[in-house]
Amino acid sequence: MEFVLFSYFCIMNYADIILPLPLQDSFTYSIPPAMQAGIGVGQRVEVSFGKSKMMIGIVLNLHDTKPTGYAVKPICRLIDDAPIVTASQLALWQWAATYYVCPLGDVMNAALPSSLKDDSYRPRTETYVTLAGNLEPAKVGIVLNYLRRSKRQQVMFETYLEMSGFGRQAALTPVSKSDLLRMCSGTSAAFTALVDKKLFTTHEEEVGRLPISTVETCQPSTLSDAQQTALEEINISFNTHATTLLHGVTSSGKTEVYIHLISQTLKEGRQVLYLLPEIALTTQLTTRLQRVFGQRMGVYHSKFSDAERVEVYRRQLSDHPYDIILGVRSSVFLPFQRLGLIIIDEEHEPSYKQQDPAPRYHARSLALMLARHQGAKTLLGSATPSIDSYHLARQGRYGYVKLTQRFRGLSLPTVEVVDVRRLKFQHRMKGIFSQQLLDAMGKALSNGQQVILFQNRRGYANFLQCRTCGWVPRCDRCDVSLTYHRQHHHLSCHYCGAIYQVPDACPQCEGHDFGDVGMGTEKVEDAVHQYFPQARTIRMDIDTAHTRHAFEQIINDFASRRYDVLIGTQMVSKGLDFAGVSVVGILDADTMLNIPDFRSAERTFQVIAQVSGRAGRAEDGGRVILQTRSADSDTIVQAQHNDYEAMTATQLEERQAFHYPPFTRVINVYVRHRDAMRADLLAADMARLLRAAFADRVLGPDRPAVARVKSMSVRKIMIKIERNASPRAVYDILMKVQNRLMQQPSASGVQVYYDVDPM
Ligand SMILES: [Zn+2]
Ligand SMILES: [Zn+2]
Structure with a gap:
């Protein structure tokens, strides 16, 4: 009879499993008979991968096609009895893997908290207390008398009766051990004694870790x-x-x-x-x-x-x-x-x-x-x-x-553009602040108002340079100069995070005279102290606000006016509300504007508008002083007048002419190799193969702005694809090309990855 039932249901013998690996989309395993009734799509299973490694994967689908060419291993364990990834989630994972040209395992890694992938999650439990026997209210006095030699035990027992509502309610309120100990300032020893005396029993209960909001709720406020x-x-x-x-x-x-x-x-x-x-x-x-x-x-x-x-x-x-x-x-x-x-x-x-x-x-x-x-x-x-x-x-x-x-x-603040290039030409620019900005800051500070200074570069100087021969310290592993941080007196690589000592002497000419070039937030803070010694300053950049707590602390301190001047990178542009700010200084709008990227004008406009928005939340409006060497560029003029429509019109026209998004979709293909020459050759091969499929939609290969990161040489190929091209078709072509590249003997050690819709 059982046999008939089994053959009546459609039994699937194989399952494709997504594993959290940057390899192929899924791996096929066989389903042991005992698991067949329980297994389903979206559930987690444990499988062995490679020689002996055990891994947790997600069932992608069930089928009856025996894979050929290798011995199929059985699934070791079925972890869930219900799906942990829904059909709708799986569909989204598959869309993401295709659109962003990566294996499903990468998406799984991004999508699931890690202890769902290694099964290390343990529910938190708490010890609860109940009375060991039936206690009649009339007999409470006898028990307390019995405990008279230990005041601590007596108090704890009484506290428990009080907390549980004993004698007042039929069903007692559950009391946790930790709450009880806290209420009577009791000790674990006294508690254990009451358990040993068979007055208390304990049991474990599962409790959540999630914070429970105790805020009293109210209606949303009325809209304007x-x-x-x-x-x-x-x-x-x-x-x-x-x-x-x-x-x-x-x-x-x-x-x-x-x-x-x-x-x-x-x-x-x-x-x-x-x-x-x-x-x-x-x-x-x-x-x-x-x-x-x-x-x-x-x-x-x-x-x-x-x-x-x-x-x-x-x-x-x-x-x-x-x-x-x-x-x-x-x-x-x-x-x-x-x-x-x-x-x-x-x-x-x-x-x-x-x-x-x-x-x-x-x-x-x-x-x-x-x-x-x-x-x-x-x-x-x-x-x-x-x-x-x-x-x-x-x-x-x-x-x-x-x-x-x-x-x-509230009115929008006025944006005043200061032409730094002209001031420098006329020798009227002293240090990093224009007179206009100094005056505005001075006025605000003497009126008890606050100032925000925006400089989109952290550290003290962009780099150090030997004044004698021009030598600049660079990262050993990346193709980039090191940033000088004066606070810790060291040099750091903003690409790989490596820290270097400041050299005593120039390795090229043995000179000792180093100058610093460019300015970061640290240097700006120094300059503020120089002009306004009384001003209380605080910096907000990755160096000072690397944790959420530190970030919040800075925001709270500045909001409660413990500081007068906030100096920060783009972090200060993000939706923060400060009522006391009347002046915003943008020290150098050009660095952003000159980044060789089709979005740099858009980005610069957005940052200026967002940073400016921090001013003038006070009743009396506010001033934004924008220092720039490109005072007559379209973007700066548009930002000055907060003319979003004009900015988009200019940008859309340019992007249409040069086939950039939103008129096309950009995919950057990166080819990475430890050896710079091999990187060049393989990138050229890859570009040639891509041109065979995508023709003149392919640009490059080029060296990106930083062409070596963490000792790996990187080359970039750009593909501009029609907006209506099917992501699936594009994916298939890219995979085919990549496989052909990988088949070349010279391709060993190469890494290829894709950045779709790069930002
Ligand atoms: Zn030198
Ligand atoms: Zn580096």
Whole structure:
């Protein structure tokens, strides 16, 4: 009878398993008979890989095709009885692997918290206390008398009775050992004695690690007329467009509009994913959202412990998932059951793109795909939208809603451009500050107001140079000069992180006279002290704000006016609110503008607009002093007038002429080898093979700006592909070309990887 049943069901003998390896998409294993009834797609299994290594993988599919050419190994263990990766997630993984040209294993690595991949997750347990026997309220006195020799035990027992509600309620309140000890300031010894005396028994209970919000919730605040109009327009837009762009000037109160949209979505019984570009921004926002949504919201990002992330992940699979997830880019990989809305705040931020390692994905692209799978709406929000999103909105592919009024009628600060080149020519530029900026700073400081200085380079000087012969210290492993950090008196490589001592003498001419060239945030801070000895200054860059805590500390200290001047890199441009800032100084807009990248003008405009937005949140408006050597360049003039439309018009025209995004899709192909000559030859081979398939869409190979990183020589080939080309077809061609390159005997030791839609 059993035999008949078995043959009635379709038995699959093989499973393709995704392993967290940067190799092929999946590996085939056989399914032992005992596992056949329980195994399913999305579940985790343990398999042996290579000679003896045990690994955890995800079942991608089940089939009956016996692989040929090698002995198939059986699956060792089935870990889950239900899928841990849903069908919808797997579909997203596969899309990401194809679009970003990487194996599924890379996507798995990015998508799952690590202890789901090595099975090291242990639930946290807590010891709970109950009475060992049946105690009648009338007999409590007898027990206390019995404990009279130990005051500590007596107090602890009494405290337990009080906490558990003994004598007052039928079902006693559970009391944890740690709570009990804390309440009576008791000792473990006294506790153990009460257990030994058979008065207490204990048991372990599983408890979560996730913080429980105790903030009392309230209604979202009332919207201004402009915000209310924007909300209504977004709702209308969602009727016809799954994706809508909210273009709202800095300080227009976009967050309030988001909160109302979230409320609406929750009322429809659907979930919300709220994406932010930076972990550091989550704290300010978490408090704000918890005031309205309380425990319905969970936070997910990499600064949480892995165990906490596993708990959020598992909770999203359970019957009681969070209704709202607030998180950074990796949250797009969480399981969602009924997603109704994705908000991508500051959608123009390059940090949404993962640079290294693969998958080099853009969270916005993945979020749009996730929304499509789940039938959800997506709202992109920014004061300076990316040209890509803006272009799609202009074409009518996205809805477009504009919010032009600053909150509480604040006005935008005026931007004053200072032509540093002319001042230098007239010998009127002393040091790094123009007189105009010094005057503005002096006035602000004497009025008790605050100043932000933006310099997009950390360290003291860009590099040191021997004044005698011109020698510049460089990194041994990377093709780049070292940055001088005066605070620690060392040189550091900003590519590989290596630290070097400052040389006593020049290795080339034995001279001792070193000069420093260029300026970083450290030098700016020195200069402020020189002109304003009383000013209290603080720096915000990766050196001072490398942890989330340090970042928050700086923000809080500056917001509570413990400092007068904040000097920072791009970190200061990201959505922070400071009421006391009346002057923003942008010391050198040119470095960004001169980066040889088709996005440099767009990026420069965005950073200037965002940094400027930090000024004038005070009642009396604010001033932005922009120092530049390119005062008459289109981008600087457009930034001065905050003319976003003019900037995009100029840029779109150029990009159309030169076939850049958003008119094409760019894929950078990198060829990496330890030997520089082999890198050159193999990159040339790769380019030749690519040209055979993509013709003149292929440019290069070229040396990237830094052509050697960590002792590996890197060459870059750029492919510009039509927007409507199928990602699957492109993927297939790239794989075919790569395989042909790899078959060459000279290819040993070569690494090939892809950066799709590079930022
Ligand atoms: Zn020298
Ligand atoms: Zn280096």
